[in-house]
Amino acid sequence: DAKTTQPTSMDCAEGRAANLPCNHSTISGNEYVYWYRQIHSQGPQYIIHGLKNNETNEMASLIITEDRKSSTLILPHATLRDTAVYYCIVNSGGSNYKLTFGKGTLLTVNP
Amino acid sequence: GAVVSQHPSWVICKSGTSVKIECRSLDFQATTMFWYRQFPKQSLMLMATSNEGSKATYEQGVEKDKFLINHASLTLSTLTVTSAHPEDSSFYICSALNWGANNEKLFFGSGTQLSVL
Numbered sequence: 001d002a003k004t005t006q007p008t009s010m011d012c013a014e015g016r017a018a019n020l021p022c023n024h025s026t027i028s029g030n031e032y033v034y035w036y037r038q039i040h041s042q043g044p045q046y047i048i049h050g051l052k053n054n055e056t057n058e059m060a061s062l063i064i065t066e067d068r069k070s071s072t073l074i075l076p077h078a079t080l081r082d083t084a085v086y087y088c089i090v091n092s093g094g095s096n097y098k099l100t101f102g103k104g105t106l107l108t109v110n111p
Numbered sequence: 112g113a114v115v116s117q118h119p120s121w122v123i124c125k126s127g128t129s130v131k132i133e134c135r136s137l138d139f140q141a142t143t144m145f146w147y148r149q150f151p152k153q154s155l156m157l158m159a160t161s162n163e164g165s166k167a168t169y170e171q172g173v174e175k176d177k178f179l180i181n182h183a184s185l186t187l188s189t190l191t192v193t194s195a196h197p198e199d200s201s202f203y204i205c206s207a208l209n210w211g212a213n214n215e216k217l218f219f220g221s222g223t224q225l226s227v228l
Binding site for chain 1: 115117143145147153154155156157160202204206208214215216217218219220221222224
């Protein structure tokens with residue numbers, strides 16, 4: 001699976017949009033971009049995933065560049081409960097669904 | 112969404128004893144489950160892939176005789192840490208694959224904190 005690069009940490013003010021970047025320059029054509037987050041001492045929580053088109057759900061939006069070498073997760077109105085480590089993962093899914101977690105980005109939402 | 116239950120949430124044991132952790136898919140059948148380990152302030156590290164009815168596939172560097180995995184049914188996988196030592200103290204997390212789910216297919220348990228004294 002392609003490697004991803006994320007900033008170690010980011011801060012965001014409560015109520016503002018949080019934009020979390022991820023670089024995956026070696027992504028191949030059949031690999032999806034997944035985003036998970038982990039709140040302290042809990043299991044990871046799925047947020048969103050996409051292949052090439054931008055995606056939106058009730059939690060977040062995922063913007064993937066046209067060359068697919070990077071993406072941005074957007075939390076439109078961050079709350080204090082969004083403070084967590086956010087992981088960007090590239091995986092082909094299919095029969096090889098095991099996810100390899102990198103170090104992720106610690107997002108701290110400040111009041 | 113699909114629910115994965117992990118038990119116990121935390122366990123304290125003496126060095127040299129064995130500890131069993133259960134991972135159950137509550138509302139779906141999971142032929143494939145995964146076991147992860149996470150040390151403080153570090154990321155999740157995949158330990159093994161658990162396949163129902165067959166032997167688990169371990170990642171490089173993970174001792175299969177120390178971390179016994181059994182996936183005897185479509186809704187239950189167990190991880191047994193044998194002869195636990197303080198260095199095995201960690202947060203263990205399981206996940207289960209639900210091919211029948213529409214969008215998200217991998218569901219995680221809430222984790223087990225193991226402390227070996």
